[in-house]
Amino acid sequence: MNALEIKNLNVSIEGQSILKDFSLTIPKGEVHALMGPNGTGKSTLAKVMAGHEDYQVESGTVTLDGENILGEEPDVIAHAGLFLAFQYPLEIPGVSIANFIRAARAARLPNGETINAVEYYKELYEKMDALKMDRKFTARSLNDGFSGGEKKRCEILQMSMLDPAYCVMDETDSGLDIDALKTVSEGVNLMRGPERGFLVITHYQRLLDYIVPDVVHVMFDGRIVHSGPAELAHELEAKGYDWVKESFATTA
Template sequence: MSAPSSSSLSIRDLHASIGDKPILKGLTLDIPKGEVHAIMGKNGAGKSTLAKIMAGHPDYTVTSGDVLLDGESILGIEPDVRARLGLFLAFQYPMEIPGVTIANFIRAALQARLPEGEELEATDYYAKLYSKMDALSVPRNFTSRSVNEGFSGGEKKRCEILQMAMLEPSYAVLDETDSGLDIDALKIVSAGVNALRGPNIGMLVITHYQRLLDYIVPDKVHVMSEGRIIHSGDKDLALKLEAEGYDWVEKEYSAGKSAV
């Protein structure tokens, strides 16, 4: 196990449970800034749970291990503080918030990042918001619509990426961002994500299907099973998983374990 880089999102031997039920069982993963990693795995492998635990969802308890953001532990820190430290979670099922407009929502999120007493500059804010919306093909009148209310699946996911573009996180976890998208929506969302790639951000893309990784090409692919990473490889691993399924990885992993 390599030492966590000071410029990475680093998950060290993480164990977590919901109630009495263990979900993560010693998961280790290091996502350096500038890289895009993908986690693939069957339903029930714990992928979405991992995303929620990193964001600090109150339903889950971390029993051991650590999550380090640029070398500092974020466990025990409130979800909003984690977000302001630079962590972003694109939700698989974004919440609808009746009566709260997208413009006011993102504005509140940006305002929360400013020092006390400092006001967000409205003109600059809207200029930036509109340019990001245009890039994601989100109609401008969406600013006055309530967050996610009545949105199609594709609109919700575009709205998640819009928030990510506005908040400029250092690390982003994208939880099944492809679910519920048709191919056109998938292309738009992927282009939006790719536009944000760069040396100042590390991304973790959680997906069920290899399809997304045709558009968001990862630097590394990890296979998750029963709460652990059981195999890692380059982008070609995704293609192999698509063609051959997960059984061979699980077999290899079991064999490796019994050999130890």
């Protein structure tokens, strides 16, 4: 099946259960938003899918187009087509953005093939222009001393340069002012299409005004408790997460 499928995923860290029978299917071509209060397991889900080793997977499956990715190394999962835009991108001193993305692309090439530098820079500059990033940024060390907004733009730049089949965006809106939010959203919208699926994790409805999702899921206590169309985000915003807690705490 052409989808990112998570089935009955149970994950814990240091003996504490975080994801509880979590299931979600994102077909290619769709944008799904995952909303929920802090500490409900949204970021854990993102990291587990990307192959972070700190979490204990107890049961369940995660597949990309039918291929298992659970338990694979992070680079193998990346090659399989999953990209994670980090909530807190890491700083890599001395490694320029241009060299980093180039190395990441080179890692995807078959042995013996090399990157055409002229074409590479042309594409890089076009995408930076679209994200309203100064071209001088290519020479700056990756995320080193960047503002919150610069880091998030840089995540979206990497995402678009690496052309993944499935994008998981973890709280991309945090740390962004309204202008940056619009620019970043435009960048993401340009990438939308029938060949790509998105999981947009966010705490606030604000981002979803610009990246309008096909489906909104509400997560609470390690599982999805409610799903609906884009309007659900507005309802959630109006009623607040207390409403979620009151409505679903008893069933948890």
